[in-house]
Amino acid sequence: MKHLWDIKVPNEQSIQGITQALGIHPLLAQCLVNRELIEPEEVRNFLNPKLADLAAPELIPNMGSAVERMFLAREKEDPVVVFGDYDVDGITSTTLLLDSLSALGWCIAGYLPDRVDEGYGLTPDGVANCLSQNSPNLLIAADCGTNSVEVITSLKERDVDVIVLDHHQAYEPHPPAVALVNPWLSPGTEGKFRELCTAGLAFKFLHAVVKHGRQLGLPEFKQYDIRQQLDLVGLGTIADLVPLTGENRILAVKGLQQIPRTHRAGLRALLDVAGIDGPVGSFEAGFQIAPRLNAAGRLQSAMRGLDLLCSEDPVTAKELAVLLDRNNRDRQRVEKEITQQVLDTLRTQFKPESDHAIVMGDAGWNIGVVGIVASRVQKEFYRPTVILGGSPDGLRGSGRSIKGFDLAAALKECDDVLDRYGGHAMAAGVSMQPDNLDTFRERLNELAKSKLAREMLQPTLKLDGTIPLYELNFGAVQSLEALQPTGMGFPTVQVAVPQLELNAPVRWMGAEKQHAKLSVTDGQASAEVVCWNAQSDPLPEGRFDLAAQPSINLWRGRRSLQLKMLDWRPAA
Numbered sequence: 001m002k003h004l005w006d007i008k009v010p011n012e013q014s015i016q017g018i019t020q021a022l023g024i025h026p027l028l029a030q031c032l033v034n035r036e037l038i039e040p041e042e043v044r045n046f047l048n049p050k051l052a053d054l055a056a057p058e059l060i061p062n063m064g065s066a067v068e069r070m071f072l073a074r075e076k077e078d079p080v081v082v083f084g085d086y087d088v089d090g091i092t093s094t095t096l097l098l099d100s101l102s103a104l105g106w107c108i109a110g111y112l113p114d115r116v117d118e119g120y121g122l123t124p125d126g127v128a129n130c131l132s133q134n135s136p137n138l139l140i141a142a143d144c145g146t147n148s149v150e151v152i153t154s155l156k157e158r159d160v161d162v163i164v165l166d167h168h169q170a171y172e173p174h175p176p177a178v179a180l181v182n183p184w185l186s187p188g189t190e191g192k193f194r195e196l197c198t199a200g201l202a203f204k205f206l207h208a209v210v211k212h213g214r215q216l217g218l219p220e221f222k223q224y225d226i227r228q229q230l231d232l233v234g235l236g237t238i239a240d241l242v243p244l245t246g247e248n249r250i251l252a253v254k255g256l257q258q259i260p261r262t263h264r265a266g267l268r269a270l271l272d273v274a275g276i277d278g279p280v281g282s283f284e285a286g287f288q289i290a291p292r293l294n295a296a297g298r299l300q301s302a303m304r305g306l307d308l309l310c311s312e313d314p315v316t317a318k319e320l321a322v323l324l325d326r327n328n329r330d331r332q333r334v335e336k337e338i339t340q341q342v343l344d345t346l347r348t349q350f351k352p353e354s355d356h357a358i359v360m361g362d363a364g365w366n367i368g369v370v371g372i373v374a375s376r377v378q379k380e381f382y383r384p385t386v387i388l389g390g391s392p393d394g395l396r397g398s399g400r401s402i403k404g405f406d407l408a409a410a411l412k413e414c415d416d417v418l419d420r421y422g423g424h425a426m427a428a429g430v431s432m433q434p435d436n437l438d439t440f441r442e443r444l445n446e447l448a449k450s451k452l453a454r455e456m457l458q459p460t461l462k463l464d465g466t467i468p469l470y471e472l473n474f475g476a477v478q479s480l481e482a483l484q485p486t487g488m489g490f491p492t493v494q495v496a497v498p499q500l501e502l503n504a505p506v507r508w509m510g511a512e513k514q515h516a517k518l519s520v521t522d523g524q525a526s527a528e529v530v531c532w533n534a535q536s537d538p539l540p541e542g543r544f545d546l547a548a549q550p551s552i553n554l555w556r557g558r559r560s561l562q563l564k565m566l567d568w569r570p571a572a
Helices: 012-022 026-034 040-047 063-076 088-103 124-134 149-157 198-215 219-223 226-239 246-261 265-273 282-299 303-310 314-349 370-381 407-413 434-451 474-483
Strands: 004-007 079-083 107-111 138-142 161-165 179-181 358-366 385-391 394-400 420-423 427-432 460-463 495-502 507-509 515-521 526-531 544-555 558-570
Touching (some): 012 026, 063 179, 079 124, 088 107, 088 198, 124 149, 265 303, 282 303, 282 314, 303 314, 370 394, 394 407, 407 427, 407 434, 427 434, 474 544
Parallel strands (some): 526 558
Antiparallel strands (some): 495 544, 507 515
């Protein structure tokens, strides 16, 4: 047993109330109650999300000032540039702003910094290169800029106004932007828009712009349908791992529905190279589309991703999509090599009793993939993890945390040995000089040791209940599809299935025979269980309880019940 099992005790009264009121399957009702959706009307709205339920964009702090400055730029024909980030959220939000604002009369261009040469956000080098190429009077910082006090001050001195559209945590003092539009500046709004990614925030900004244009009686604004941008919003929301609750759920659901019918030649080409022909869910968006769009910024230039999404020519779009697909395969190779180096080292040097955090860096590692490596290491060792690679100005990398440890706050306590840092409680970016690596490792470990009790260092599986195998029939599992999309803040259904045993030999799958397929039974029913990357893990034997994720598997047009193994333990 690799995890602690936290099995929910069903609230029978609430489950019965929802089941009777809405006519839904009891298992679905149980999972909704587990996610604190109890009142029938609340559940009804959740299962049928509507754009009309989105909060007015003007409620976000400083939105009015941002819109006012935008219309001044339109009136004066000021050149505007969108300075985005090189990840999927940055690429999609930049594309959204370019596509919509150019159609509505603004003179606008886009710029994405180079991950290696310029780094994340409004760096002096990135801004200097952006200005030399575009000469704007107004710069929109998308997915960055919240804490860029010095650079925005410098831009102001050069008579370049700045609007910040960003969702990263804000620290005092705030930069002298014309408008700092950040949901984190609005406390107590978690259920509305507090957790928006930048693509969602850009959509709210566009909504406010279009509303203002209609109030002014401008004909192009009356005709403009902002819903055509939802494909980008859905993709950015899933890819950026924001909580899929509140407004994020509405935008994700509507956005994923929009992707298969997108008008964008680039996105259609990306769907084609990814082999997606049908509905798009969180898996397709997060694990098939997003990595390909991200790959350019990791190994080459993120501008390729922007060019792809902005492309109107199907032939050009196809060429760019094929190139991004190749970039992604290269990314996978590089990532695998670095991950193996890190894991090989840790498996011999990691001390579970004293190592409360993991920090590793090497100037030879590609900084474009260290965030993915950090995620894999955190998953295997369950420690706050920071992995750094080499950059022209020292070491630069990414961190991933665990429950109970605010990584962004910890980095702030280490700011005397860091050059730059920023992010969220669970994920952050950092740069430093190589000479400070050991000191940073010691400091972060001490901070983690002070915050994380021993029991917090073993991952916990949150399970929706104990469900006998014979109750996990096709209808019950199919009903759970109403919960999609699942992800950060709204987890996939996971259950404990008791008293199982194998009823057939194990079958190994994959190019390297790294995956196992099991056939299990409880004496009344049978099911197929898949165990991904199971080569190094012991497989169930004897009678056992299974922690699993139930799903409907689609293979060659046939739908069947499948359980994904998360953990197992000997049956009591």
